[in-house]
Amino acid sequence: MVTKTEETELNRLEIQVDNGGGGAWEYLCLVRKLKVRRSDKVLKHGLSILNDPKKRSNLGPEEWTLYEQVAVAAMDCQCLDVAKDCIKVLQKRFPESKRVGRLEGMLLESKGSWAEAEKAYSSLLEENPFDQVVLKRRVAMAKAQGNMSGAIEWLNKYLETFMADHDAWRELAEIYVSLQMYKQAAYCYEELILSQPTLPLYHLAYAEVLYTLGGLENLQTAKKYYASTIDLTGGKNTRALFGICLCTSAIGQLTKGRNKEEKESPELHSLAATALEKIYKQRAPTKLPLLNSALKGLKI
Template identity: 45%
Template sequence: MKTFHELELARDEVVHAGSRGPSDDSIRKFLKGCRVLKVRDSATVAEYGSQLLKRANLPAEELWLVREQVAMAALDVSDMPLATSCVRAISRQFPDSMRAQRLQGMFFEANGNWERALEVYSKMLEKNPANEMALQRQVALAKATGNTTAAIEAAVEYLDLYCNDAEGWEELAELYLQSSMYKLAAHCYEELLLINPTSFAYALRYADTLATIGGARNLKLARTYYAMAVQLSGGGCLQALLGICWATAKLGELK
């Protein structure tokens, strides 16, 4: 399966199978399509994937792929009995697997057991300090518990290794803004503009942050980036147009 259209057809075959219900082969086809195209569709995967696990005799490799897929879907839809069953089975079969440990951490998170989840991710990082997923989950855990300082530290640690991750820089910028660390937030938007120099949204956010910092130099630079946002948006960014007017007025007040 190579296209989202094919996946949609496979989904329809499963969901609209009628009173007899979908065949095992149609469910397998749909689940594989979701894995290949990296589509979650958690409610559908949890419902029909659990049916498949109960009644089908799957090849070993496919069985564990489906269990993992269903486990993540169950966590997404808060079906904890289903998630518990899948996570336990996977953990028993693959006790040393990083993917199994990841599922354990996500399971603890879903249950609000932050300490156990953090223990899991810390052990993963002991084995592999560059484990991308574990580093990301540390940020998410700190945010979930309201520890902005720890979230910032974890995000910085992550970006030291994965400096081209735009979502990571966006997240760190938001954390800095929440903490009124505007100069550090501005640096994040500079990094984002290096990653994607044609994004009017990044230019706009950078300009907004500079304008918040204030001062003649920052206001002049903010005006420049507001103008860039206007240009990159094809003139459609009203907020950037208003930003130019606002920055110009503020500069006039400083004279």
């Protein structure tokens, strides 16, 4: 995850390079280090170095890394001729490279040659069945073709081996949510919370999935995870605060007519509502009447 300091430095360098202030190589290295996609900028500034023999020779062995970086950026920008030229240079320098083989498969994907890309990836996997990049490319390829069931299948197979890949669990959860497969999505978020218990993003996502599923037990658990999100964010997450109010209201409706001991206490709802009002007064005072109207509409 990119920190605010890193993002500030990246943006500073980008503005500097765009305005002719130099530092193109430093910018490209930072983009690569932070694993962010600034494909149009990478293509522009990468080519400016590769097309200048003196600048290119100054890179030493890093020249080949730049060819790879520019090739991927060119594919993102659908500049497939540029990507093809970069890959040809790499093929000539590293004729038996599996890394270059992956780029060839990605180029076939970019062209929409799905069968040929699958053939290329299958060949690479025969030599190394645990090639993470190639396995992930299969998932991406299924998604690009709109084959979500295929993407789910490949991701589940991938996670059987690489269980600690948080990004893969999150991607699988998001696919399940998009298909309204909320129970399966909940399982993915449980795995993420177990592995990274201090990340509020996963607590919030899990709470929202449980709230969507509904039912008294799910709503009570969702409320707990909305509360943990608030705790982890210092009380500043408006979605979690709203979640507390929504859960309290829904639980109240489900327990209506029951014994007092079984009913939900309104105390947490009141605290969340007060916090929301304070945030709206500071950030969006004109929308405060809408907030108050929405909160009044929730029956406790």
